Amino acid sequence: MVRAFVGSCPGMSRRDQPPGGGGRPDGRPGGRIRRWPVLRQLLGEDPRAEAARSARTDALRPRTADADHVARSVCPYCAVGCGQLVYVRDGRVTQIEGDPDSPISRGRLCPKGAASRQLVTRPTRRTRVLYRRPYGTEWETLDLETAMDMIADRVVATRRQTWQETDAEGRVLRRTLGIASLGGATLDNEENYLMKKLYTALGAIQIENQARI
Amino acid sequence: MAECHPVGFQWVMEAKARGATVFHIDPRYTRTSAMADVHLPIRAGSDIVLLGALINHVLSGGHEFREYVLTYTNAAHLVSEDFRDTEDLDGLFSGFDPDGRTYDPASWAYAHRSDAPPPGEVGGASGAGRGREHAETAEAETYGSGGAAADAAPATDPTLTHPRCVFQVLKRHFARYTPELVERACGIPRAEFARLADTIVACSGRDRTTAWVYSVGWTQHTAGAQFIRAAAILQLLLGNIGRPGGGILALRGHASIQGSTDIPTLFNILPGYLPMPHAGRHEDLDAYLASAGPDTGFWGRKRAYLVSLLKAWWGEHATAGNDFCFGHLPRLTGDHGHYATVLGQIDGTVKGYFVIGENPAVGSSGGRAQRFGLANLDWLVVRDLTLVETATFWKDGPEIATGEMRTEEIGTEVFFLPAASHVEKEGTFTNTQRLLQWREKAVDPPGDCRSDLWFFYHLGKRVKARMTGDEIDRPVRELAWDYPEEGPHAEPSAAAVLREIGGIGPDGRALDSYTELRDDGSTRCGCWIYCGCYAGEVNRPARREPRGGADPWIAPDWGWAWPANRRILYNRASADPDGRPWSPAKALVWWDAAAGRWTGRDVPDCEPDKPPGHRPPSGARAEQALSGTDPFIMQADGKGWLYAPFGLADGPLPTHYEPHESPVANPLYGVQANPARVVYPRPDSPYNPPRSPRFPYVLTTYRLTEHHTAGGMSRPLPYLAELQPELFCEVSPELAAERGLVNGGWATIVTSRTAIEARVLVTERMRPLRIEGRTVHQVGLPYHWGWGGDGLVTGDVANDLLPLALDPNVYIQESKAATCDIIPGRRPAGPALRELVRRYREDGDG
């Protein structure tokens, strides 16, 4: 299986084709043809090591070797909290790997953690604000600052319209049931803190997150 | 665990390599089962029968760790003469009000010692003297992490023979939880139960410990909190709490779901598990503190914790003269949880909704109710890394397809704001072991993507600028909201926010420990349990000593664990009453008599200089009321509670109830399901009747390694989408034969809520179980798919099938055990889908 796969690999470049000239190190005939990795693998040599070696593979360098800097991070999926090393070159994330120093994960990542670079760098990622007006049928674009002002206007207006100072028995409520929030388990502690602080000052109490679910 | 927390599972394998026996108790066979010594398939929702039978096995066989139990738990405490057990009342405890479906817990109290001051004066709050108030405060949302207050001077019987002592109450309560019952109710054969029971007994005691690891398979039930209580009782009886290799370990599913509970985006608590104030009962600070948990134990410092929080929020405006702005806090009036909020959206009380890194249109139970709620909002803000279905329901949701909603008739204004990813901002996650880890920022976020810190900080600035001189605007006007701004986007400093969370002293320097917090307004602290995370002006969660420093077993120099960098909570219990380790193999902390201090490998979880022989003076408060042998320092009496005299909405002891939707009758009691469970009987929240022949199968949901919850962070990723491309249901060969289901073909799964379609996986991984003499089949569904969003793969929403039935303590929905029907073929599309469900509901009711 492995040999067949490597031998028919469509991604193989010209440099992996049989090189011209040279002889076998053991002196027997066959020379360059025999050194072609595809042939060596088909002939049953260990496909994982020497037989898979070529001039191209010798020239390969890991993406991580060219990084400008490495940030120490933590996987954003589950709560095991595996350590991640984030490799950056020219202001772009080039690779995310497990952090071998982490006493939790010892360098390992599961499929989600190992795929997390795609969370950051995939070309289909959304990077613009979208707006759907009431009864609208399509998304529209909106400037971020404008969106922030519009949201602030709505928070202030909804809070006013739905304010409850006391209940029917005169008990103090000082709150609004008009504004609710869901989310936090994927966020940072500092973010949850500012959320709870701001919402509580606003009198919004229906503040929930995945921990309830 | 191997499926959903794969890298954590390496430590289970390490333990197994060193001789541990691994049991996997789960309705389905998974990668965990493959690696375990024993897999025990169990009927979803029957776990209290299994745990209760283990408790019974320990008690009836005399296998308890007697010295531990006697000193460290409330086994010897006597319970009030008024208490009646579920054994006496056929499934109800004393104090049940059938109209309100709530308990008055007054009769559950300890019996008060005759020679002590009357209850209500000792420790500020106790049992019989305040029954009426406790009847009200049994509303679970009013308790913080200290739990309920308890009588500090109960009568006790150290011989554990008094018929009303907790130990004997437990024995009677669990006497009918037998191996035979386990076989009948859980589907676990007696021989397999015996192997489990013998192993946990053999692997507990001075030299050995047993750990239980659980996840939402235990919490997402109408008696979920009692599942955990049952495990706690078992572990306390066996002496497995506060010791290395022991414990009850919650595996949590999101990077910082623990952090979002500690610093809660939750309705019922403030940071550090302080309860939110309640209307009427908490008119001022003193009234609040009188019922916000016990006055003894470390919770007794609650005034310092709360005042320091109020100072962090309202700064110089918070003074002793104005109750430190306590009046700025909004008040609760009951259940304001996620599902109550959604019904409020449908009813029109909730107008605006922020959804931040969550996808309730796919991820919450009863997705239809979620979407009808979204469609009735004035405005909705969705912030996420991907365009999740919650943001697009108005355009392409399932109710558009059935014709129940029309895009041009939905008035909801929707803002989608793209979020910065975890490498584009700095800050801390708190992982499942309470460990805070700081992430460095690698790159700037692209385009309009911003951190949620940026969003809420700048929203707060804008809102503050719009405030008037009105009294209702005062809490916002006076809010301390100035953090240093950094970089081109004026990003607020996450380090400055963390420092505020960690606590600042009168001299402006970061505090070392929560014991430095004061109730006079001289300290500020955003979350008292995180106090000290910035001690010495060092960002401790950012510490990265390779492998955690000199002791890789504890790894104390990697990140920072709350509280006080302790890695094992209540670790005083790892030593015997005299302060010596129970055994050399299990030594963790111990009393060093020569130095007059507690010491050891972990940070001792007790006052470092309190000798084991210390006995508190009568009338002492806070931690001074604890003796030198009280390990559970957050509890009013320092004891592990085998029996909970207050604090739970559904009884002082775990009791088996059937799930809200179950195909079988409760084998133990006339009461079928948890009598205090929360349900919302209304047309938009329908239920399958219990034991309905129309819905004969058990439905359970779960996750797969390659996806993450509702899929917002996994379906858009090519690698992960390719690894798990399609929704499937797992059924046994027997069920496939019974229903004509073909492997690789389609099946339609139906409940009263809706019907969905999934590919069929016929597999022996799902085993039919013999329950009460008949075969019960279970249908398993992973719930990661949705109809669109940015997903590269799509599928029906499994959570749409589930009912809104909640645990009464924590308001978590029962998504691990419901009932369903399953039929071959694809579901109908369009209005015919609703017609199919309507027919099922009519038949089910009939």
Ligand code: SF4
């Ligand atoms: S790599 Fe996998 S196991 Fe580790 S934190 Fe991420 S999701 Fe969890």
